[in-house]
Amino acid sequence: MAVEALVEATSERRRWLSILAKAPSKDVIAAWDGLAERPAYKALRAPEVGMVLVRGRMGGTGDAFNLGEMTVTRAAVRLDSGETGIGYVAGRDRQHAEIAAAVDAMMQSANLRPAVEGAVVAHLARSQDERRDAAARKAAATKVDFFTMVRTRSPG
Amino acid sequence: MAYVAVKGGEKAITNAHRWLAEDRRGDTAAPEIEVAQLREQLSLAVDRVMSEGSCYDRDLAALAIKQSRGDLPEAIFLTRAYRTTLPRFGASLPVETAQMAVRRRVSAAFKDIPGGQVLGPTFDYTHRLLDFTLAADGETPIDGATQADEALAYPMPTIASVFAHEDLLEADARTAEAEPFDLTREPMAFPAGRDQRLQALARGDEGFLLSLAYSSQRGWGSTHPLCAEIRLGEVAVEFVPDELGFAIEIGEVTLTECQMISTDAGGVDKAPQFTRGYGLTFGHCERKAMSMAIVDRALRDGAANEASAPVQDEEFVLYHSDNVEASGFVQHLKLPHYVDFQADLQLIRRLRREHAAREAAMKEAAE
Incomplete structure (x- = not known):
């Protein structure tokens, strides 16, 4: 694959992974359950709940500091057709992470992509x-527009 | 003397906890509160627990509040204890607050800040009169928030970017991309770097930081800060999973950020400038973010000069800001200290005997 195509593919994948992670779990599950057909897959990594240490920047622009942790659930799956997908999603919903991984794998398959591109990814993005x-x-x-009261001396 | 453990009392303890569970539920004529109701309707309590519990998870914080019967430091303790049971996948890239989807952004210093003054959902300018319609049975009708025809434009300029060309505001530059200090893995060390300090303050008790900030405003430590910017909104969190090797967004967090500024007359090598104090919290914790920014600013003074007030003394501030530690040490005093007390008792009795003997001897000598 040419470098440009790889960069393009990566940025596309980043986009849908972001949409899948940011969507509320119930929306992701509802969209998945609404699919007419769901492909068979095996878990490469069973959904696992853990944490990511969230960093901020000193003063908003400087060097990093550790702000605190957030709960994150991750999963990885392989479709029977061979594609592998991963899910990293905020929160502790295992089903959300597993569906994200399955959709990620489907989005990488030319055959399966049409089934989820509109009904799941675009739908959640909307x-x-x-x-x-x-x-x-x-x-x-x-x-609002605050205005400063101007104090004036009364003439004379 | 070190704490000496006791044994026994299992039955009494079990019964005490059963009674606690009954009291937690309260009068069963009132419906039981659901975690989702707490999450949605006590959202600022949830934010405080996430912030000081140092774990962003709204459902977890709401559950902790329910379990602790609304005792927030207890809920923070529960959250901290839970987080130790989870593996850590790694650290995120630093969040970019300049890119925040702002719901609230005000500058008390700069009236004409580009992007404007956006009040957002705030208690400010409310009359602080109890609203008895909220106590009415059943659903309180709400009109719903007004939506403008035109949406607010993002990203919104930060106070730092506005004055950047004039160099009026001290800049926080990116230097080495060294791993920041992590209080959860390393013990407190002094002198503390600003990374350690900001992490400690971000986990610190709101009440403690509020009072310290207040003390500094009232003259214990010379800070006359102005609030340059407060912003509240959502920021994406980016993380690089090992299996991918590139950053992906794994979710969004609500953050409150505060920039306090105060004047610095400069010196021989340094032009006069506004220096900054920084506050950043999970959720909507404005009082906390403002207090944190004032304390950060005061501690920077303390580091540069001789600390003259409690708020400028980093050992004093950082060793006492964590309410899980503070509460643990204060509250352990109510656990049995029978052995300590026996030792004290013997000591006091002996000293009294000696004192009485001395008195008697002096009396005899005088006669």
Whole structure:
């Protein structure tokens, strides 16, 4: 694979993994359950709950410091057709991580991709965009203009 | 004297815990509260438990609050204890708060901050009058938040980026990408680096940091800070799994960030500038983030000069800011200390005998 194609494939994969991780577990499970057909797969790594240490930057821009941990669940699967997928998702929902891994594997298969690209990935992305947009509109509605009262001496 | 363990009392302990469970439930005529209700409706308590429990998981924090009957330091202790049972997959890339999907962003210092003053969901400017409609039986009608026609644009400029070209604000530059200090794996060390300090403050007790910040404002340690920026919103967390070798987003966290600034007259080698104090917390913990930023600023002063106030003394601040440790040490005093007390008793009795003998001898000498 040419370097550009690899970079492109990686950035695409990053995009759908992000969508799968950020979606609420119940939405991911509902989208998966809604599929007409689900391929057979084997667990390469059974869903495992653990933590990731979240880092911040000193002053927001400087060197890293350790802020605290977050719970994360990971899983890896291999489809019977050979593709492997991984899921790393915030929280402790094992089913969410396993579905994310299965969808990741399906997205890498030319045959299986159409089944999940719209019904799962695009569908979840759309509800994320809607939530984000609603929050941004609510925030915009609370934008104010403070004005400083100017004290003036009364003339004379 | 070291603590000496006791044995026995199993039956009494079991019965005490059964009674605790009954009290936790309270009057069964009132419906039992669900973890999801706590998570959604006591969300700021959840945020505090995640922040000081140092574990971002809303459901876990809500469960801890239910189990602890709303005793937040107890819930924080439960969260800390749970996190020790989980493996750590690794550390994230540093979160980029400049990219935050901002729900609230205000600057009390700079009126015309680009992006504007966005109040978000805040208690500020409420009248602090009890709202008895919330006590009404059944659902309280809510109108729902107003949505503007045009959404707020992201990312929103930070206070640092606004003044960057003038060099008015001290910059926090990226230097070496060394592994930051980790309090969960290394013991507290002094002098503390700012990485160690910020981690300790981020886990620190809100009440303790609030009072320290207040003391500094009132003159114990000269900080006259201005709040340059507070922002609240969602930030993506990126992590590099070993099996992939590139970073992926594994979720989103809500963070509160605060930048406090205060004037620094500079010196021979240094032009006058605003210096900064930094606060960052999980969830919406504004009081905590502001306090943290003021204490961070004061400790930076303390490091540069002789510490003259408690808030500037890093050993004092960092050794006493953790409420799990503090609560453990204070509250262990209520566990049986029978052996300590016996020893004290013997000592006091002996000293009294000696004292009485001396008194008697002096009396005899005087006569």
